[in-house]
Amino acid sequence: MIINIIIAILVLGSISVLFGALLGYAAVRFKVETDPIVDQLDSILPQTQCGQCGYPGCKPYAQAIANGESINKCAPGGEDTIKKIASLLGVEVEDLDENHEKDNRPKVAFIIEDDCIGCTKCIQACPVDAILGAAKQMHTIIIDECTGCDLCVAPCPVDCIEMRIIPETIQNWQWDLSKIPVKSLD
Amino acid sequence: MTDYILLLIGTVLVNNFVLVQFLGLCPFMGVSSRTETAIGMSLATTFVMTLASLLSYLITTYILIPLNLEYLTTMSFILVIAVVVQFTEMVVHKTSTNLYRLLGIFLPLITTNCAVLGVALLNLRQQHNFFESIIYGFGAAVGFSLVLIMFSAMRERLANADVPTPFKGAAIAMITAGLMSLAFMGFTGLVKL
Numbered sequence: 042m043i044i045n046i047i048i049a050i051l052v053l054g055s056i057s058v059l060f061g062a063l064l065g066y067a068a069v070r071f072k073v074e075t076d077p078i079v080d081q082l083d084s085i086l087p088q089t090q091c092g093q094c095g096y097p098g099c100k101p102y103a104q105a106i107a108n109g110e111s112i113n114k115c116a117p118g119g120e121d122t123i124k125k126i127a128s129l130l131g132v133e134v135e136d137l138d139e140n141h142e143k144d145n146r147p148k149v150a151f152i153i154e155d156d157c158i159g160c161t162k163c164i165q166a167c168p169v170d171a172i173l174g175a176a177k178q179m180h181t182i183i184i185d186e187c188t189g190c191d192l193c194v195a196p197c198p199v200d201c202i203e204m205r206i207i208p209e210t211i212q213n214w215q216w217d218l219s220k221i222p223v224k225s226l227d
Numbered sequence: 228m229t230d231y232i233l234l235l236i237g238t239v240l241v242n243n244f245v246l247v248q249f250l251g252l253c254p255f256m257g258v259s260s261r262t263e264t265a266i267g268m269s270l271a272t273t274f275v276m277t278l279a280s281l282l283s284y285l286i287t288t289y290i291l292i293p294l295n296l297e298y299l300t301t302m303s304f305i306l307v308i309a310v311v312v313q314f315t316e317m318v319v320h321k322t323s324t325n326l327y328r329l330l331g332i333f334l335p336l337i338t339t340n341c342a343v344l345g346v347a348l349l350n351l352r353q354q355h356n357f358f359e360s361i362i363y364g365f366g367a368a369v370g371f372s373l374v375l376i377m378f379s380a381m382r383e384r385l386a387n388a389d390v391p392t393p394f395k396g397a398a399i400a401m402i403t404a405g406l407m408s409l410a411f412m413g414f415t416g417l418v419k420l
Contacts, residue, residue: 056290071321073321
């Protein structure tokens with residue numbers, strides 16, 4: 042009885058090991074060369090997939106930067122992201138593209154609930170599913186999920202969505218060490 | 228030889244896996260909205276099904292039956308299918324990045340395409356020999372591809388058709404699939420096995 046079980050485990054185990062080895066070989070043999078810089082850029086970008094840079098998402102924009110696109114098009118990331126990308130690529134820091142607002146203090150969308158007609162258009166626009174609601178029912182924003190990409194503002198037919206700056210409180214205040222000028226001495 | 232041809236025709240048309248046996252309906256509805264993806268999916272599934280039925284035949288005949296481990300068939304078939312799918316995914320990623328992106332989640336989901344496991348298990352139940360197993364797997368895949376590509380072509384045309392609002396989208400696709408299934412019933416009795 043025990044022998045049978047051990048045989049079964051051994052057989053299935055050795056089949057699995059065999060297949061594992063095959064897959065391991067295939068992984069090396071059919072390895073796809075990806076540009077490592079694209080992955081690094083992608084990890085810097087805020088992953089809101091908002092498309093404000095003119096690309097369908099953060100990964101395509103990272104790809105485009107690697108191919109020479111300008112680095113100042115990410116509005117949700119703002120100045121901090123531009124600085125990080127600039128230091129990664131070793132290029133000059135640029136100001137945010139003038140098509141976007143300068144003010145990149147963190148914002149969340151806010152639905153003026155009295156005006157909401159429940160059309161669900163903003164729900165479809167939201168890339169992170171941060172809007173709660175159903176057809177003909179008032180919608181609301183899940184503040185913790187909202188990335189402040191402002192994609193929901195344009196589709197609203199009654200202009201009841203506005204972007205509100207998150208007030209700085211003790212809970213979310215952060216040291217901004219990079220604002221302190223550091224001079225390196227030779 | 229005639230037996231093999233009859234088995235192939237029987238599997239492709241008479242006992243079509245999708246429309247007669249109702250296996251593999253998820254990719255049938257899921258990837259059929261564009262012909263290009265449907266063709267890619269068909270090729271990937273054909274490769275997986277043929278290879279999976281071959282490997283599962285070898286494993287049952289030469290490993291499981293001699294060791295009296297028939298109760299492990301389902302488990303080892305799932306293992307085989309998962310490996311073959313993973314392998315296919317790597318090959319597709321290497322050879323055609325575009326197709327890889329188009330197929331997206333449906334490529335790893337071939338693992339859960341019940342038609343693939345269905346072929347392996349039916350091979351066992353109908354006691355097919357080595358070549359019959361391969362032909363059965365290949366025939367099932369060809370039948371799947373045929374139906375999937377035809378269906379996607381129809382859905383592309385339906386997208387432009389003036390469909391009454393309540394029937395738009397999935398509803399008209401379901402009706403079309405049902406009509407296709409009825410049409411395939413016409414093949415019943417074409418081949419006697």
